[in-house]
Amino acid sequence: xxxxxxxxxxxxxxxxxxxxxxxxxxxxxxxxxxxxxxxxxxxxxxxxxxxxxxxxxxxxxxxxxxxxxxxxxxxxxxxxxxxxxxxxxxxx
Numbered sequence: 200x201x202x203x204x205x206x207x208x209x210x211x212x213x214x215x216x217x218x219x220x221x222x223x224x225x226x227x228x229x230x231x232x233x234x235x236x237x238x239x240x241x242x243x244x245x246x247x248x249x250x251x252x253x254x255x256x257x258x259x260x261x262x263x264x265x266x267x268x269x270x271x272x273x274x275x276x277x278x279x280x281x282x283x284x285x286x287x288x289x290x291x
Contacts, residue, residue, distance in 0.1 A: 204230070204289040207271070213282045219251045222274040222286060229271055232288035235263035240282040251275040
């Protein structure tokens with residue numbers, strides 16, 4: 200029988216404009232991670248690796264991106280201070 204999976208969910212608020220910030224600081228493998236930019240953000244939120252910047256993948260408020268298997272501590276976001284990104288996934 201397969202081991203049960205636990206729900207991983209939360210919200211990250213950008214602390215500083217124009218600076219890459221980790222989505223989650225704790226390292227653990229997830230399956231089926233969904234990351235969504237919160238509606239009402241001041242600007243697009245960029246998502247990528249630790250080198251994320253103004254030219255990285257952009258998410259408008261309400262848009263999302265899904266990863267099949269990933270360590271969420273390797274995902275970074277970039278945008279405007281106080282903008283938010285929420286995430287939802289499963290951990291083994």
